[in-house]
Amino acid sequence: MKLAQTYGPIYKLWIGQKLCVIISSPALAKEIVRDQDVTFSNRNPNIASRVFSFDGKDIAFAPLGPRWRQLRTILVREMQSEASFDASYLLRRNEVKKSVAIIYGNVGHAIDIGELAFTTVVNIIAGMFWGNVDGRQVAGIDIGTEFRAAAGRLVQNLGRPNVSDFFPILARFDIQGVQKDMKKVMQQVDKIYDIVIDQRIKRGNMGQDEVNDDGKKNLLQFLLEFREHDTGEPISHEQIKALLMDIVIGGTDTTSTTVEWAMAEMMLHPEVMVKAQLELTEVVGLDNEVEETHVKNLPYLHAVVKETLRLHPVAPLLLPRSPTKSCNVSGYAIPKDTKVFLNVWAMHRDPEFWESPLEFKPERFLGDKLDYLGQHLHYLPFGSGRRVCAGLRLGERMVMYLLATLVHMFLWESPDGTMPDTSEKLGVVLEKSNPLLLVPTPRLGSSKFYV
Incomplete structure (x- = not known):
C-alpha cells in the first residue's frame, strides 16, 4: 500500500534478476484481466510451484x-455443479459434525481455529474428490494422517522465499534446500496418490466404483474413466495428480485461513458476532443445527465473509x-x-472506492451486488x-457452512481475556501471524447436536 501511494498505480521492481510489475489500480487491472487477458493468462511459476504442479501439468x-x-472445464462444470454439490453434501455434513464433536x-479449553478448519476442510476435499480408501492403513500408511501432514508441509514450502527464484544462475545449487524439501514431500504425496489411484483402478475393473445417491462419481473416478475413453491426447497420470494437488492444497489453506480471519474479526467486533448469531437463530433456530440449505438465507454472514476477504x-x-x-x-x-502482480490488498483498501x-464493516456489502467472480474490478479476492x-x-460453500456452524453452535471467548491481534504473515496465503485460540461454550440447549 505504501509503495503504491509513493510510486503510483503501476511500478516495477527488480528482485534479483527478475523483473516484477505491481499494479494497484482497478483501471489498469482491467487491461490485464479483460482487454489483454489472453496475453496475460500465462504463469511464470517459481521452483517450488513447478515441483508442486508436476512441472506445470495442473490448472x-x-x-x-x-x-x-x-x-x-472438468473441474468447474463436472465437479462444481449443483448436482455434484448436492450429491456430496452428506460427506461435508459428516466431517463438519466430527469437528463439532x-x-x-x-x-473450556482453547481451540486452534485455523488448525481445526484446516483438518476439516482437507478431510472434506479428499473425500469429495477421491472418496473413501479401503482401510485407514494401506501398505503401512495411514492415508488420512499422512496426507494431512504432507499437505501442511507443502503449504509451508510453497510460501518460503527462495533466492534461486530471483537469481536463476544459482538454481542448480538449491542453496536453501527448497527444491530438495519440496521433492521429498512430493515423493510422500506421490506414494499416497499412487495407492489411491491403484485402488480406484482395481475397483473399476471389478465393477465396484463408488457412486453418490444420484449416481455421480468422485473426480478421480471421472478422470480415470475420461482418460480411458478420451479419443484425443490422453490425460497422463501426472496431470491427474497435479489436478488433485490444485484442489486439495489450493482449497484447504485458503478456506481455513478465511474462516480463521472471519472469526478473529468477529471477536474483535462483538456486535458483528451478535448480529450473525441473531441471524442464525432466526433462520436455523436454537433447536436445530446448521444445514447447507440454510446458508443462502444468511445475507449478514455472507457480508461478514465478503468483508473478511476485502480486508484479508x-x-x-x-x-x-x-x-x-x-x-x-x-x-x-x-x-x-515479466512477473505481473495485481495488488488486490491495496485495491481493497483504496479510499476512492471504499468508505x-x-x-471492518460487513454492512457495506448488504444489498450490494459485489460477488467473487471478478466482475467488479475494485473487489478481486479470487482474481478475474x-x-x-x-x-x-x-x-x-465450505467457508460459509463451516463458519455458520462455528458461530451458531458455540459461544467463543479468548483464553486470556485479550482480543486477537490482526498482524499478518505472508506465506502462500495471507495468514495471521499468531494462531487464533478461542475457548468454546455450547450455545444450543441440547447435547444431541454435539455428539
Whole structure:
C-alpha cells in the first residue's frame, strides 16, 4: 500500500534478476484481466510451484492451451455443479459434525481455529474428490494422517522465499534446500496418490466404483474413466495428480485461513458476532443445527465473509501473470515474461472506492451486488478473467457452512481475556501471524447436536 501511494498505480521492481510489475489500480487491472487477458493468462511459476504442479501439468500453473481448458472445464462444470454439490453434501455434513464433536469434547479449553478448519476442510476435499480408501492403513500408511501432514508441509514450502527464484544462475545449487524439501514431500504425496489411484483402478475393473445417491462419481473416478475413453491426447497420470494437488492444497489453506480471519474479526467486533448469531437463530433456530440449505438465507454472514476477504484477501497479490509477448499497458512497456502482480490488498483498501476502508464493516456489502467472480474490478479476492480461481464455488460453500456452524453452535471467548491481534504473515496465503485460540461454550440447549 505504501509503495503504491509513493510510486503510483503501476511500478516495477527488480528482485534479483527478475523483473516484477505491481499494479494497484482497478483501471489498469482491467487491461490485464479483460482487454489483454489472453496475453496475460500465462504463469511464470517459481521452483517450488513447478515441483508442486508436476512441472506445470495442473490448472493453476499450466500455460493457457487446450489441455488447460479441458481440465478446467472438468473441474468447474463436472465437479462444481449443483448436482455434484448436492450429491456430496452428506460427506461435508459428516466431517463438519466430527469437528463439532471435537470442539464439544474440548469445552473450556482453547481451540486452534485455523488448525481445526484446516483438518476439516482437507478431510472434506479428499473425500469429495477421491472418496473413501479401503482401510485407514494401506501398505503401512495411514492415508488420512499422512496426507494431512504432507499437505501442511507443502503449504509451508510453497510460501518460503527462495533466492534461486530471483537469481536463476544459482538454481542448480538449491542453496536453501527448497527444491530438495519440496521433492521429498512430493515423493510422500506421490506414494499416497499412487495407492489411491491403484485402488480406484482395481475397483473399476471389478465393477465396484463408488457412486453418490444420484449416481455421480468422485473426480478421480471421472478422470480415470475420461482418460480411458478420451479419443484425443490422453490425460497422463501426472496431470491427474497435479489436478488433485490444485484442489486439495489450493482449497484447504485458503478456506481455513478465511474462516480463521472471519472469526478473529468477529471477536474483535462483538456486535458483528451478535448480529450473525441473531441471524442464525432466526433462520436455523436454537433447536436445530446448521444445514447447507440454510446458508443462502444468511445475507449478514455472507457480508461478514465478503468483508473478511476485502480486508484479508487470501492471496493479496494473486498468483502472478506473465505476458507471452512484450506489450503495452496504459503507455507502460511490459517485457515478455515479466512477473505481473495485481495488488488486490491495496485495491481493497483504496479510499476512492471504499468508505472508511480500514474499518471492518460487513454492512457495506448488504444489498450490494459485489460477488467473487471478478466482475467488479475494485473487489478481486479470487482474481478475474480466464485465471479466476477454478475452485471458487466450492471454497465459498465450505467457508460459509463451516463458519455458520462455528458461530451458531458455540459461544467463543479468548483464553486470556485479550482480543486477537490482526498482524499478518505472508506465506502462500495471507495468514495471521499468531494462531487464533478461542475457548468454546455450547450455545444450543441440547447435547444431541454435539455428539
